[in-house]
Amino acid sequence: MDFFGIGALEALVILVVALLAIGPERLPKVARRLGLLIDQARRSVAEARETFLMDIDLDEGEKPVAADRRSTGSEVESSPSDPSSV
Numbered sequence: 001m002d003f004f005g006i007g008a009l010e011a012l013v014i015l016v017v018a019l020l021a022i023g024p025e026r027l028p029k030v031a032r033r034l035g036l037l038i039d040q041a042r043r044s045v046a047e048a049r050e051t052f053l054m055d056i057d058l059d060e061g062e063k064p065v066a067a068d069r070r071s072t073g074s075e076v077e078s079s080p081s082d083p084s085s086v
Contacts, residue, residue: 006014022030
């Protein structure tokens with residue numbers, strides 16, 4: 001089990017310390033609240049990632065047009081002006 005980069009033993013130690021520090025009465029509420037916060041953070045990160053990827057896709061869609069313009073210009077410049085020199 002690997003959750004946020006910690007193993008099962010570390011998670012168990014954190015659970016025991018939380019149980020001692022918070023107490024058995026409040027631990028379920030705190031755990032539920034922490035779970036909701038983690039879920040909200042995951043959703044926010046996923047939404048930001050999706051927006052970022054969509055922006056990248058839009059930018060990549062514009063780049064080939066600019067590249068085509070540059071390649072067309074270079075082809076015109078590299079073509080010989082005198083047909084007899086070919």
